[in-house]
Amino acid sequence: MHLAHYLGLLHRSQIELAGALREIGEHHRDEPDVHHVCERLAAQCDDHAGRLEPFVRRYSEEAPQEPERLHSTLFSGTRSGGLGLLRDLHDLYLMAAECDISWTLIGQAAQGARDTGLLEVVSRCESETATQMTWLSTRMKQAAPQALVVAS
């Protein structure tokens, strides 16, 4: 059973997203909404990771060796300025999308595994991840015209 690998993937993605939210939020302190919301969303990601942990442990006992190239790196540092902010939020969006589709797939697998406990975690967390993506998209859509057309 390979569920453990996908759980591990999502667990790691959530932790990396939390880290990126904190780093980007801190770097863009002069955008207070980005700073404060990123901080809150990072805490949400930590919570998601915490809820996943017992399942990661449980399923890893029955897992074969982890395949290669399961995980890909989506964030490699912050940028500055209006364009930089847009690109950083863009990174966060892609990382949240990685989590979002993982939740969907793990939800599918949880049904196959008849694991109601895991399903509960998925249904609770996946809507928060979806809202994170909506917020990122909202914020980027507002910023894009000024950053891409107006600013010199």
Place this chain on the structure above:
Amino acid sequence: MSDRIADPWGSRTPYGPPAVVERLAASLPGRLKDVLPGDLGRRSPWPVRVDTFLQEGIGEQDVDAWVQAASIMHSNGDAMDIAVKDGRIVGVRGRAGDRVNHGRLDPKDLYGWQANNSPDRLTRPLIRGCGGELVETDWDTAMNLIVAKSKELLDGPGGWGHFGFHTSGQLFLEEYYTLGVIGKAGIGTPHMDGNTRLCTATAAAALKASFGTDGQPGSYTDVDHCDAIALWGHNVAETQTVLWARMLDRRRGPRPPAMLAVDPRETPVAREADVHLAIRSGTNMALMNALIHVLIDKGWYDERYVRAHTLGFGELQRTVAECTPEWAAQICDVPVRLIEQAAELLGSCDRLLSTVLQGFYQSNQATAAACQVNNIHLLRGMLGRPGAGLYQMNGQPTAQNTREAGANGDLPGMRNWDNPEHIRRLAELWNVDPSVIPHWAPPTHAMQVFRYAEQGSIKLLWVSATNPAVSLPDLARIRRILAGDELFLVVQDLFLTETARFADVVLPAATWGEKQGTFTSVDRTVHLADKAVEPPGEARPDLDIFLDYARRMDFRDKDGAPLIKWHDPESAFEAWKACSAGRPCDYTGITYEKLRGESGVQWPCTPGAPRGTERLYTGGRFNTDPGYCETYGHDLLTGAEYSEEQYRAKEPGGRAFLQAAPYQPSPEVPGQEYPLLLTTGRTVYHFHTRTKTGRAPQLNDAAPEPWVELSPGDASAMGVSEGDTVRVESPRGALEARARVCGTRPGVVFVPFHYGYWDRDDSGPGDGTARAANELTITSWDPVSKQPLYKVAAVRVSKVAGADGALSAAPTVGAAAPHDPRVPRTAGGPAAEASEAFERPGDGGPGVQERSGLRRDPGDRERFTPRDRVPRRTEEE
């Protein structure tokens, strides 16, 4: 005579609720009310008391003309007549027949008009001279400079994005609408907002989120009918004194309403209330969730109303499931018993009136908490009938109009930026291509406008009738932005404000009494303010300035005709009416002529409802249809915007939304370094940044300097007593002022936000001591309404110097009432004596409006000195 500095609320005229037959009549639709005899259903039993204040030596008989107007010194919409003698304003008198105030006036109205006659009014345009100083010039030179800069910036792709407009809550409807069309269809910029973002954005956001569109459900006559009043972060006694007088009159009359106050300070409202919850600043949401928890848990809600008229009950119930009073008591730091008492008061009344203001709007989770007040009314079916009212109050006098007319972060006519059909309608109305009107995102909010200016992409900022150099958070930063070399700053004002001192061009504006226009109160009452006198020197009405700019910019519609097709206030009003048609704020039944009648008129007012509409949502049908609503909604915790598809999937079908969110702590909470919580706010004698009230001697003398309110416990722990100079510091800055030891909650420090530096002839503290509250506040805002958080900054306080016999400049009236009984009472003396005239018993019947159409002679009223005041109800009663 009455000293309205010593007693801002004036004499009591106690009254009881109307008879049941009146209430039944009042609950009928307008068309049916029209056929009832004797204005049954439209009368208010609140007695008339006409307040007058005239310049010394002038009697009513000396006045040449009385010119109709209403107040722009606060947001209640009190109607008045301006007294004119020899071409000058010499006083004011409340309008007896007006539904809002029944003749009463706020002290800021009684005395504030004197600022019009100030010798330091701006009378000529100013521009930067060669040495960098502001020098006088003529209108042509000043306007041509702005137009040349504008044309240069507009040239090229994305030129619209270099423009920002920051307007006010004190202009008139016609001016906002004109500015809105210039910005949205002339330049095509979304960067239009203003001071109303600081005062009323959350009211609008909460109304949209719950009911589908902006628009206040209630009426001021709900004070007459209600049996309970809940005041949520609203020190109405100091912000809208006449509305408080009406509430007090009910409290002193037969069958008085119960009263609940939520406020960390011991305000006059808190002292009057039966239950006062002095919660820790920033924890409103925890309290609200606990109150709703109790209402649901005890079954104190109207199940039928909830089922038929709302959506989201299940989620709300789940969200508050764990939010017990015990849980909230820990977070809010108030006794469990008081939370339970408050819930019982809310759950047991039959006609609940709620009013909400800055204690919610400028605090943590603003929109979410304001929506919970809406939820309480929805859960209890307390909307749309006499006494069951809700005011998501405005902070500024004409805030309602900038929201309606779209000079701020809204689209004209309460339209939805995300609805292509709404944009098409505006484009059709203005005869422009829809792509000109920015609608790829919501209009840019004020704090973001300043951020773009800080980053240099906004290069022209036009500030009208407001003073961001004192009113925005973190002033050191704002001053840096305004002083930026790359920013071309235009300031349009009456005086050389702190902000104007940074300007490249200063335009002298006319004000209330010197120009004509309409504006609307929180209960949707539209008033006309006529021109009484000529403006000083070359000062011009704001409308004329905007029209002149549009003409010089040569903005055209798509057929090559001028974009702006109106030329004066009345033609602007007619243009606005066309824009408002079919929308919630429908003005099509209102004319200037109608507004010259006895009383203001409530919108919606259409040819089919020519006398206006007293209450919205009377049948429990809300403005939530996808094609009609003003927003598709937000996630309350992040502000993430939902799409049209997501909205349609909810199938609102005219039902209201019960919005739910968990409590989250403020972005800034006290810690070791900054152990106290700063809250800022208004006080009774001043408005905004004192540009007018600071120039009215009675008002200024009552509170000439800022002060720092401390609780007795905190003060004694710091070794501070009344009048000592203290230093308040936050991570942003510091200020110094004398301490007032009074009834604020332990751990909370209050500083009034009105004081800046213009009366030191400066734009900021310079080398002197800082004194503006906003030196300390944090740059942070609510995720949905984008209203800044003025009420939750972490600070520390230290003693700088002993009082040495001096007292703080704080008044003894209002929330600043001192702990030390030896502080002399605030009084205005002979210079503040205003008159109060009462209707003779029996001469007007139960109502005022019954006499509509009659012009009353001042001699018709009897003068008297108030008899013994009715004693205050004590808690034992």
